[in-house]
Amino acid sequence: MDYTFDGKAKRLTFILMGIGLLSLILGYVMGGDHAGQRVWSSILISGFFFFGIGLIATFFLAIQYAAEAGWGIVLKRIMEGVAAYTPIGAVTLVVVFLASTFHLNHLYHWMDASLYDTASDHYDEIIAHKQAYLNLPFWWIRTLAYLGVYVWFTNIFRKRSLAEDEIADNQKPFYLKNQTLAAIFLVFFGYTSVTASWDWLMSIDTHWFSTIFGWYIFSGMWISSMVMMVLLIVYLKGKGLMDFVNDSHIHDMGKWVFGVSFLWTYLFFCQFMLIWYSNIPEEVTYYQARINDYTWVFWGTMLINFIFPMLLLMSKDAKRNAGFLSFVGAIIFFGHWLDVYMIITPGTMKEHGHLGIVEIGTFLGFLGLFLYTVLNALSKRPLLVKNHPMLEESLHHHIN
Amino acid sequence: MSKAIYALYDDDEVMVDGAKTILSNDIRIKDVYSPFPIHGLENVLGIKWTRLAITSFMYGITGLTLALLGIWFFMIDDWPMNIGGKPSMDLYQNIPAFIPVTFEFTVLCAAHGMAITYLIRNWTLPGLPARNPHPRTTDDHFAIEIAHDENTGKSTDEIRAILQGTNPVEIFEK
Numbered sequence: 001m002d003y004t005f006d007g008k009a010k011r012l013t014f015i016l017m018g019i020g021l022l023s024l025i026l027g028y029v030m031g032g033d034h035a036g037q038r039v040w041s042s043i044l045i046s047g048f049f050f051f052g053i054g055l056i057a058t059f060f061l062a063i064q065y066a067a068e069a070g071w072g073i074v075l076k077r078i079m080e081g082v083a084a085y086t087p088i089g090a091v092t093l094v095v096v097f098l099a100s101t102f103h104l105n106h107l108y109h110w111m112d113a114s115l116y117d118t119a120s121d122h123y124d125e126i127i128a129h130k131q132a133y134l135n136l137p138f139w140w141i142r143t144l145a146y147l148g149v150y151v152w153f154t155n156i157f158r159k160r161s162l163a164e165d166e167i168a169d170n171q172k173p174f175y176l177k178n179q180t181l182a183a184i185f186l187v188f189f190g191y192t193s194v195t196a197s198w199d200w201l202m203s204i205d206t207h208w209f210s211t212i213f214g215w216y217i218f219s220g221m222w223i224s225s226m227v228m229m230v231l232l233i234v235y236l237k238g239k240g241l242m243d244f245v246n247d248s249h250i251h252d253m254g255k256w257v258f259g260v261s262f263l264w265t266y267l268f269f270c271q272f273m274l275i276w277y278s279n280i281p282e283e284v285t286y287y288q289a290r291i292n293d294y295t296w297v298f299w300g301t302m303l304i305n306f307i308f309p310m311l312l313l314m315s316k317d318a319k320r321n322a323g324f325l326s327f328v329g330a331i332i333f334f335g336h337w338l339d340v341y342m343i344i345t346p347g348t349m350k351e352h353g354h355l356g357i358v359e360i361g362t363f364l365g366f367l368g369l370f371l372y373t374v375l376n377a378l379s380k381r382p383l384l385v386k387n388h389p390m391l392e393e394s395l396h397h398h399i400n
Numbered sequence: 401m402s403k404a405i406y407a408l409y410d411d412d413e414v415m416v417d418g419a420k421t422i423l424s425n426d427i428r429i430k431d432v433y434s435p436f437p438i439h440g441l442e443n444v445l446g447i448k449w450t451r452l453a454i455t456s457f458m459y460g461i462t463g464l465t466l467a468l469l470g471i472w473f474f475m476i477d478d479w480p481m482n483i484g485g486k487p488s489m490d491l492y493q494n495i496p497a498f499i500p501v502t503f504e505f506t507v508l509c510a511a512h513g514m515a516i517t518y519l520i521r522n523w524t525l526p527g528l529p530a531r532n533p534h535p536r537t538t539d540d541h542f543a544i545e546i547a548h549d550e551n552t553g554k555s556t557d558e559i560r561a562i563l564q565g566t567n568p569v570e571i572f573e574k
Contacts, residue, residue: 273500276496277484277497278484279485400442400449
């Protein structure tokens with residue numbers, strides 16, 4: 001059951017990466033007043049979106065370990081494969097952050113030093129009060145700590161999983177160790193996924209704050225990652241390489257897609273309704289910028305990401321049908337990319353944001369990079385793990 | 401004359417094997433009593449998939465409609481109120497405020513409707529007499545029920561002989 005990353009698939013990922021690079025160059029060349037900002041915004045949108053997909057794969061794997069879940073062990077290599085993008089995604093984020101720090105772009109308004117200078121015209125009292133937390137050195141320490149720890153956990157889970165394939169029978173050295181490690185990771189991730197979303201995304205709209213923002217970002221990442229795993233499983237199953245994945249596994253993945261879609265909608269609406277209801281100027285500006293200037297994107301993400309999974313994935317038959325599930329998944333996958341676009345663009349581009357060739361092209365470019373990394377990782381080892389204590393249970397997974 | 405003949409087993413796998421043997425002898429099984437759900441049993445017995453989920457959906461839609469209608473009447477039509485500077489002039493402008501209530505009422509109707517439908521359909525409402533043939537089918541035993549009127553082609557003795565071959569702990573009629 002080995003997957004070979006053949007020339008045809010490789011070519012496709014390179015073409016996608018080429019489209020991405022071309023559209024970035026085109027974005028600069030086509031110009032306009034906001035060309036640089038637009039290009040960097042696009043990189044942050046797609047860079048963060050795909051980084052989140054990789055990171056959630058590690059998170060999902062950790063859930064399987066911590067909960068001693070048996071059903072998904074046949075999908076473990078898929079999770080590890082998607083998680084293999086985490087280090088690459090971390091690098092792309094660091095590139096964007098470095099460019100912001102050295103003022104090659106103005107994605108993060110608070111990085112402007114004149115805001116903190118009382119003598120300057122640009123002095124901003126509100127932002128100056130946030131300086132104790134939101135200052136460059138501390139922000140970089142946090143960012144590198146988050147990324148470093150995420151990548152470290154991703155790598156050690158992968159390393160142990162590969163080592164487990166080689167060991168002799170009846171030796172289960174990693175089972176309990178992984179459970180402990182996964183629990184530690186989940187606690188770390190639980191706090192830092194929230195604070196990281198403040199640092200990387202919420203600080204773009206520097207004046208604004210929302211306490212539920214972290215979970216909202218996290219749920220969006222989660223759903224995109226689950227859809228990505230479903231798509232990969234369907235792709236590999238279509239090649240006849242994952243016949244050990246049965247309808248019940250697909251059904252369970254479908255339940256995750258369905259369930260997390262509601263988690264996302266719930267958190268989206270929680271944030272929206274409380275701000276809409278209280279109508280406080282310092283909070284409501286966030287939604288005014290989005291609803292007034294990005295009306296269709298704002299309501300469109302809500303509709304795509306809520307109505308589509310609710311109506312189309314409600315029945316059991318829809319969740320068990322791999323083709324139908326991946327069709328709906330592909331739509332909400334794009335919907336959640338649009339959601340990240342909607343979170344970042346009004347902050348970085350104000351009312352001048354576009355949804356055109358640069359943004360979509362960058363998305364395709366990152367998709368190519370992502371698929372290259374993931375398919376490459378998948379081709380390195382057999383698609384079915386060996387020697388995991390829960391493997392037999394997972395192979396016989398059957399639900400109604 | 402008893403209505404049905406029962407075979408009592410002390411192991412679920414023995415019972416499932418027994419059910420297969422019984423069915424292969426062209427005897428129809430009316431029902432099976434078990435203290436817990438048995439994996440794969442519904443396929444052996446050929447039980448059709450439940451339509452309870454569909455009723456749940458219909459109750460949910462009913463709840464959604466009732467909640468929106470009610471809120472429209474209470475808060476917009478009958479007695480519009482100005483709450484926190486948000487005057488209730490029409491439903492559309494105030495819909496975000498009404499979503500939580502609508503959601504809760506949808507869940508309430510779906511859950512209660514489904515539970516009550518289930519209890520009525522099984523006729524196990526509170527206060528009704530227990531219908532399981534043997535008290536131990538709520539503890540650690542499993543019973544197969546074979547109704548006489550469904551198996552008119554075979555005599556009681558024939559059925560008993562076949563049941564005896566499936567290793568039950570007891571065979572009785574009720």
